[in-house]
Each structure stands twice: as structure tokens, then as C-alpha cells.
Amino acid sequence: MTYCKSCSAPIPRGQRGLCSMCMGDIDHGSDGYYRREVEDHERQQQEREPGE
Structure with missing residues (x-):
């Protein structure tokens, strides 16, 4: 298992270092x-929102 270098969230193998949230x-x-x-x-x- 690999982890985001910014927030430490688990990320799939092969994904480059950052999760999508940290990457923006x-x-x-x-x-x-x-x-x-x-x-x-x-x-x-x-x-x-009220039902429209």
C-alpha cells in the first residue's frame, strides 16, 4: 500500500505520490x-434545497 505524501491517505499503487484531493x-x-x-x-x- 502506498500513501499520499501530503496527507498520508492510502492511494493505489502506481499513483504518483499524491491523492486527488491534495493534487486538486x-x-x-x-x-x-x-x-x-x-x-x-x-x-x-x-x-x-426545497423541492422544486
């Missing part, structure tokens, strides 16, 4: 951290 690129590597964070945020926003 939703498409960086295959860890999916940034993408999950964005999707969770969008889902929470939709739940807070």
Missing part, C-alpha cells in the same frame, strides 16, 4: 477521493 485534480489517479467529496457535497446541497 478530480481526475488525478484512481483513488476517487476528490470525486466522492464533490458528489457528497452536491447530494447534500440537493437535500437542503
Whole structure:
């Protein structure tokens, strides 16, 4: 197992040193951290908005 050099989150083998969150690129590597964070945020926003 390899780890992000910035935040120590586990990242897939072969991913270059940083997780997608620390890299600031939703498409960086295959860890999916940034993408999950964005999707969770969008889902929470939709739940807070009154039904339209």
C-alpha cells in the first residue's frame, strides 16, 4: 500500500505520490477521493434545497 505524501491517505499503487484531493485534480489517479467529496457535497446541497 502506498500513501499520499501530503496527507498520508492510502492511494493505489502506481499513483504518483499524491491523492486527488491534495493534487486538486478530480481526475488525478484512481483513488476517487476528490470525486466522492464533490458528489457528497452536491447530494447534500440537493437535500437542503426545497423541492422544486
